[in-house]
Amino acid sequence: MADLFGGTLEDPFPAYNELREIGDGVHWCEQLQAYLVCRYDDVRLLGSDHRRFSSDVFYDSAPSWHDHTNPAHLQFVDTASRLFMFSDPPTHTRIRSSFRHVFTPSSIAQWEDTIRDVTRELIGRYPRGREFDIMPGFAADVPVAIIASILGVPDEARAKFREWSYGFASTFDPVVQGEMRNTAIAASLELFDYLRGLIDERSKSPKDDLISELIQTETISGDRLEDVELVAQLALLLVAGNETTTTLIGSGLTYLLEHPVVLEEVRADRDMLPVAIEEILRLDPPLHLTLRKALDDTDFGSTKVPAGAMMAPCLAAANRDPRRFDRADSFDIHRSSNKHLAFYNGIHFCVGAPLGRMEVRVVLGYILDNFPNLQLGSTPARRRTTNAVARGWATRPVVL
Template sequence: MEAAEALTLLMSPQGRVDPYPTYERLRAHGPVVQALPGLYVVTGYPEADELLRDPRLGVLDDALRDQVWPNWRQSPAISSIARSMLRTNPPDHSRMRRLAAGAFSPRRIAGMRDVVRAQAEELLDAMAGRAADGKPVDVLADFAYPLPVGVICALLGVPAQDRPLFRRWAGDLTGVLEPEITTEELAVADAGAAELRDYFVELVVARRRAPADDLTTALVQVHDADGDRLTGAELLANLVVLLVAGFETTTNLLGNGLVVLLRHPEAAAALRADPGLAPAYVEELLRYDSPVQLTTRTSTAPVRCGGLDLPAGSTTLLLLGAANRDPRRFSDPQRFDPTRDQAHPLSFGAGPHYCLGAGLARLEAQLAFPLLLRRLPELALAGTPRHRTRLTLRGYESLPVMLGTPAEADRGTPAGALGNTP
């Protein structure tokens, strides 16, 4: 299969639901391949890692965005992403990232361990109550979404009663992160972005009236003190992105990872018996079925990688999910093996745009998986899970499970017994 044909298959609904066979078709052409004029596709781990760190490659800037979407400034979804740290290059990216980085420092995340565990325990109690009649429950809706959204909303200072609003809005908005999007899908993304923006406009007003000990207040105060450090558009865009990125990826990590564990009962049993294995399990789950499958970069100068010359102005599609299964980096990469040497997956990227919340996502997963398996030893899939037809952010539409008979809650387990702080 030619590279262009394989790329077309990857973008199709079938290819998005299960991209891994198509990754191998692309890999057969080499770790870096020119799929279309001006478009290069990377499946190799060292090549993806190198390009993510190369300062000659950046995210799409306004000038190039004008060529792709001439009216992008009128799109709430595109403009929300474009004005955030997610889609800006240094020095603007560095300036915005520094303002939020303190909330995600290793020390701050380590201090959240007991809070995250307590939230997870409460969600498991409630989920067990809903399943008391023996009927299936949706572990995404009842656990994998509310846990990370509760954590990021607490950091941002979003009231608890508002948290159920965000799943649909964020799900709609993130359609704009796909490598291809239709006019109809963009309209849906715009509606979600507008709802999120309007919500944060009101929250910003509320925090000006009544400051609190949260990240929203901190960013509002930076903007109000010096609009050059953080403009009004950047303030709203980054609040939206921090919220969405703060739970969307982790929700998918929890959902994807749980399916893998339930399909590998021996591995699940080992983690149930020894929660200290959680850090290695989470790294392998990130590698095996990454919640983020790709990212794109644009060359600002000629770059040579993987034996090919990438000219200035070319676009590179970095397939993180493929790089995580590069046989040159991982032995038997199609096999889930939590005992392998540290995986160091590229699921959270690398270089300047390495995910700001990666440590927090790891902490939540390291606590959540052992708790699920220990509290629900008879946990089982209730039918075949159905993936969303998304490629960039890979996850499930819903995840019905049977809980069986819950075990007694072990409230006395020391938090530190569930793996090392990331």
């Protein structure tokens, strides 16, 4: 039986390495109420075979978290259950098709300057030469500011937007229960209302922003997203893109600063920065695991997973599987092949991957260009230890 919460959250990798090698690398996990899947080929299979492994898991994982006699909870579930991340074809195909022109490498190029401007503005608030924690006021704020700007959220609403987006993100955290969940749901409902208002405004007078574009985009079924569907997907962009990118900024700084030889190489040859980011994504993916539901009985070696069981493909364990990667625990930016699963694979492959990659490349590139004496702070960084799924940084002290 896998124990993910038993004191391993600060550094879960030794546990992953062990669990991957015990038996068939598939273990029932009481805390997740799911089979944890640790080997690269099995994790990949769960992503690529959506006919056997469903993403329609919202109602399987979330019902016990919500009070079905509470109108606010019901209202929340009505919108949140429409996130296309938690759907299968044909619903998934139809909704995802609205994003087919949005996050392509050529269409995101227009936002590179915005990312640099946001980075300059936010990092400009910190003094040089003094230690500070780069997570709360910078790494956590850059992705929200960028997505707000891309969507077309007016400047004056940005602070509220950030607060709501944290609230919505925490509704996906199983440890957030009771009053904390009520507060998170209240923030999410405010976010939904706000997005509905923006959709109304942009429907009447479109602007040059992503909300206006999505309102007008036809799905491949020839229709347009209903308002409630659009509200859900806009909120999804926030929750899926923010914490993950924040974590990757924290990990990017940490890995580069802890490996001075690599840092020098990246400083000398800026083309190596995206390569280093891919290696950091492999070694330390922002999302450690995700969920699928087995639709048929499936054997993983001698482990029999019954139809209807929840499964948790562990991207972080797969990314260090020695069957797939040589010296899998080493930070090596010269690997000949790095087909990691940090953005997963198959039809749910991260729709925002080009944006996430570009954000982190621009942010780290800006910091390397402008702060030649960048150093780790004297206090060690701390991981967040409350969430087994999204393993972010609680603190990352640095000196600019």
